[in-house]
Amino acid sequence: MGRQWRDGRGELVVRGSDGAPGVRVPLEIAASYRARTKGLLGRDSVEGAILLSPANSVHTFRMRMPIDVAYLDRHLRVIAVRTMVPGRLGMPRLRARHVVEARAGAMGEWGVREGARVEVVVAAGGG
Numbered sequence: 001m002g003r004q005w006r007d008g009r010g011e012l013v014v015r016g017s018d019g020a021p022g023v024r025v026p027l028e029i030a031a032s033y034r035a036r037t038k039g040l041l042g043r044d045s046v047e048g049a050i051l052l053s054p055a056n057s058v059h060t061f062r063m064r065m066p067i068d069v070a071y072l073d074r075h076l077r078v079i080a081v082r083t084m085v086p087g088r089l090g091m092p093r094l095r096a097r098h099v100v101e102a103r104a105g106a107m108g109e110w111g112v113r114e115g116a117r118v119e120v121v122v123a124a125g126g127g
Helices: 033-038 106-110
Strands: 008-015 021-030 049-052 067-072 078-084 098-103 118-122
Touching (some): 021 106, 021 118, 098 106
Parallel strands (some): 021 049
Antiparallel strands (some): 008 021, 008 118, 049 098
16 A cells, blocks of 8 residues: 655645544645655745655754644554654654644644544646
8 A cells, every 4th residue: 555646736634533534734745855855944834734755754953943743654544743843853653654744733723643544635737
């Protein structure tokens, strides 16, 4: 069930507790080495979220804002959610295959928590 995306845009769909689709969030997909390396560096804000894939850890060196980080397994189930301030190195998660980053506090608002399932919907022509 390995997923591969291309750099582009899409939506992150956060499933409700009953499995029904819940929140839909604008998503930037960073799948190339260059896009993953840049991530949110140098930005003052992010609209929606950014998916880094493949990835199992992140850092916030040279970031200008605190972020929420969700680690996803290969089935897009949330393994862990952490809030990170600038200048930190996150612990690698061995089972993580993808990472979603958003502004601090966003994951809680969207219902992204450990055990939740998300879906990535790729925009037409976006990978």
